[in-house]
Amino acid sequence: MRAFLSAFFIMMMFLIILSTSAAREISMEGRTILFEQEPTLFKKGRAAFAFDIPKEADIAQTAYAVFIKGKELKDAPELFLNGQRVDMEPLCRRDGMIYALPYGGLKLYEKNTLELATPDNSDLRSSPISLTVFSLFDYEETHFVRVFADVDIFAQPAKHPDQDKYDVLHYDLAIEIITTAARIPAAVLTAQGEVTADELTQVVLDFKNTNGGLTISKVTDDLGKSLAFTHNTASSWLIITLPRTYIKSEIWTVSVYYSGTPDSTALQSTFGAPFRRSTHDSTPIIYTFSQPYGARNWWPCKDVPEDKATIDLHITAPSQYTVVSNGKLLNSQDLGNGKKIWNYSETYPVVTYLVSICCTNYVYSGGTYTTQDGSKTMPVGHYLFPENTAIEQNALKGTLEALNLFAELYGEYPFINEKYVTATHGINSGMEHQTCTSMGPKNTSPEGRGRQNIHELAHQWFGDCVTCQHYDHLWLNEGFATYSEALFIERYTSKEAFHNYVNSWTIEDSPAIVGPEADRFRDALVYKKGAMVLHMLRHVLGDKKFFDAAKAYHAKYAYSTVLTPQLQAEYEVFYGASLDWFFNQWVYGTGRPSYVWGWTTQGNTLKVTITQNQVGNPFIMPVDIQVSDIKGRSKTFVVLNNQKTQTFDIELGDFVPFLVQFDPENWILKKSVTTTAPTPTLLSVEADGKGGAKIKWQSSGDNTSGFQLVMSDNLTTWTLVANKDVLGAAIKEYTVPALPVQKAFYFRIRAISSTGELTSFSDTYGFRTGASLNAPKILIVDGYDRWDTQGRGVNHAWAATHGQAVHEFGAPFDTCANEAIISGDILPSSYAALIWGSGEESTVESTFNVQEQAIIRNYLNNAGRFFVTGAEIGWDLDYKANGVEFYNNYLKADYVADDSNGAFTVTGLANTIFDGMSFGFNNGHPDSGYEVLYPDSIKAVQGGVTCLKYSDTYMAGVQFAGVFPSGIKEGRLVYFGFPFETIYPSTARNEVMARVLKFFGFESDYSVFPKSGFALH
Ligand SMILES: [Zn+2]
DSSP: OHHHHHHHHHHHHHHHHHHHOOOOOOOOTTOOEEEEEEEEOOOSSEEEEEEOOOTTOOTTTOOEEEEEEOTTOOSOOEEEETTEEOOSOOEEETTEEEEEOOTTOSOSSSOEEEEEEOGGGOOOOOOOEEEEEEEOOGGGTTTHHHHHOSSOOOSOOOOOGGGGGEEEEEEEEEEEOOSSSSOEEEEEEEEEEEEOSSEEEEEEEEOOOTTOOEEEEEEEETTSOBOOEEEETTTTEEEEEEEEEEETTOEEEEEEEEEEOOOOOGGGBTTSOSEEEEEETTEEEEEEOOTBTOGGGTSOBOOSTTOOEEEEEEEEEETTSEEEESSEEEEEEEOSSSEEEEEEEEEEEEOGGGOOEEEEOOEEEEEEEEOTTSSOEEEEEEEEOGGGHHHHTTHHHHHHHHHHHHHHHHOSOTTTTSOEEEEEOSSSSOBOOTTEEEEOTTTTOSTTOOHHHHHHHHHTTBTTTEEESSGGGTHHHHHHHHHHHHHHHHHHTOHHHHHHHHHTOOOOOOSOSSSTTGGGOOIIIIIIIHHHHHHHHHHHHOHHHHHHHHHHHHHHTTTEEEOHHHHHHHHHHHHTSOOHHHHHHHTSSOOOOEEEEEEEEETTEEEEEEEEOSSSSOOOEEEEEEEEOTTSOEEEEEEEEOSSEEEEEEEOTTOOOSEEEESTTOOSOOSEEEOSSOOOEEEEEEEOSSSSEEEEEEOOOTTEEEEEEEEESSSSSOEEEEOTTTSBTTOOEEEEOOOOTTOEEEEEEEEEETTSOBOOOOOOEEEEOOSSTTSOOEEEEEOOOOOOTTOOSSSOOHHHHHHHHHHHHTOOEEEEEHHHHHTTSSOGGGOSEEEEEOTTOOTTTOSSOHHHHHHHHHHHHBTOEEEEEOTTHHIIIIITOSSHHHHHHHSOEEEEESSOTTOOEEEEOTTSTTTTOEEEEOTTOTTSOSOOSOOOEEEEOTTOEEEEESSSSOEEEEEEEEEOTTOSBEEEEEEESSOGGGEESHHHHHHHHHHHHHHTTOOSSGGGOOTTOOOOO
């Protein structure tokens, strides 16, 4: 009685929590909104909404969703995007529904149309609806419902006290499915369990039936004798009275006969209804998705992760379809009445949320996996939607790579006597169902190396074979699966790609990863920080011990369930000491360190000072200090940082440090790493008229003790020109004495802080002397200031790429920042030609501001020669109207389109200076600088001549020879809609530069350059 009462109170509390939780708003902060439709009445039939996509929207890289807001939208209208039905199941909220839009469904330069249609032209019980098309953040793509569900769906439902008195040994589920509705015509679940308490009088199973859609016709014992039962709708407990009292170790058996429509409310599964019907390419699909507590919606079971059992499944389905489920397919048999029965047997213990059925017109693409020791083989493959086979038929490749890798790292595939397959289902997310992962459409690609395919496969070891006992410890599943994605990249791509992947994670450091917040499946917390904790543990233990411990932990807890202390204990065996300090700060604790550090030398000793300035205790971590000498040879030293401020002495012997880096591979989760001085900005490198070079820079001088200037003639090996003893904090320029003539030299500079830290280097600028010291020169202007995640804009050497081409041609040049032109420090009128690179700037950074336009106007009117390249110049000046007149009259161009329509090669037009040339740019080629996202398509106007084309429709370049609008003599212009430095290979770059310079009147033998400009025609 007491037990019943307390359970009753627990149940009541659970209901109160559920009913009072507020609908979570969808925050639009930081998102790109492609379209917003004001509330409008939509009752019936079909309604279309058309919209353009703003140019800034990155539809190639970002996923989008549409939120259809309106009450009572449960009878979901169908959604069509550009005429295609969106087959993904929507997420239903109390205030509307959300669809993830398929990749490639949106069109950049065309009208996009969303259409809503009510099924069978029925009425929609809807108040006015509004539509918002919005971008998804990275993690939301695959955790769509987890993020957008409006109710708290993840708290573990109350357990009946009697459920702790037995252990389920085996389930047998005979179930019939139809494909016309999410309904079960008939099912029998038989459960067999062992009594673990002194005695047991009733078996309590979880079986959710809040909507009353399911009917239990009878419950029997193993002899077929009917048993009394009550089915509590509110608690979802099916309480079965055993025929007698069972005592400890006795085995009981019950069979539940039921039919009907499973509860479709989203409350127990992260992806909405656990038993689902949907369609793909007009074909129906039935599939299940039960994590975390949704198994109880469609089959009676002890629905908690801590109790695993084996299961046999006998699934009767329409005979034209294929059924995929857990374990080994024993046989399938046509029943002759349009139905077929599929008998599967999962002989390895499985947790209830990993039991799965998928049924549709699959195409199977598979092969064989051989164990690491060669002793066994097993089928491995992919059940695909027929319409996706072109994209996914090669998935086996990556799947086998990952199987081999994880078997090597974690121990042999744990379900080797059965199989590993994936089956496509109707959600854009994977689910690691044991031996039969459910996979989002097309998500195995490319070639089985898709993130989702790798992640779910890794779950077979961690999540399925070794399962977190409680969702508060979900990181034990998701941390390993997420880290395995990175390990796959490390093995099959590169070490660098691996570190980049880990560094790309958005990580939450609060609250703790173990605890009540963890069971919300928060990506940045459970998945990403969970993976980062393993990454850091690897750095603490070293590779060998880390992976040996993973293997031992997996072997020890195979086919059972675990909590975090068990993982810790296993890692401590290999670490050889307590890891409390590590787990307390990273697993049970919150926050992360902020580091300030610096280095100096004292004789052969490198002195590294590390300060942690976050509030609270110091984080204890081994820190990599990587020391490189001027030739680029490097050594890594590991220091154990365990105090808020600490200085380490590292003996270097005869190794002379040039560059010292703090945790360069980013093994530690940290807020920031700072040195205390700002990086100086290089302003100009110009010939001093005596064979030397004058270098000017700018710096606020904060916390700066001086600068280090380095020089190179090949951009690879650098020599120190002057150190802080010469270049004190107040110094802003330096002259390098005469250098060999007709050679190019490049410079960059960095600061040394007052406590000895070195900043990163500035941009790289060069100069070249001619045969004669007073010969007219070319000025290269670095106008590329944009900073972005590709790191294209800052601390770059693109001006030097221009310089190399000019040097190859054989002409002298100086280099400066556009800021030096604006300030008047460098005068274009002193130069015979200007070569201006604006890279891929855009309106925000201003490609040419009003002052720059005035300076260039003046220059061209006075017989200047101007070679200018960059993406987005047309977009900024012409389309965004920040200089239309200048663009048309001085760059002789009209803006046509914001990209090259996919082309990354250009061809010279006949009878122009590029006649006969064809070359590539952009597109990730190792010699092509960086990826150009929006090369401008342009056309020549105002006397200009189109000289380069991307295709027959899209043009890339303009040349002009003639007098500019207020000019007095002929000037010349060449303008490209894409950046010069992205042209490849370098021979093509050099050829382009040579043709431009010849057009400008230069000869590679510099002496014959026409000093006085061109004659008037
Ligand atoms: Zn996962």
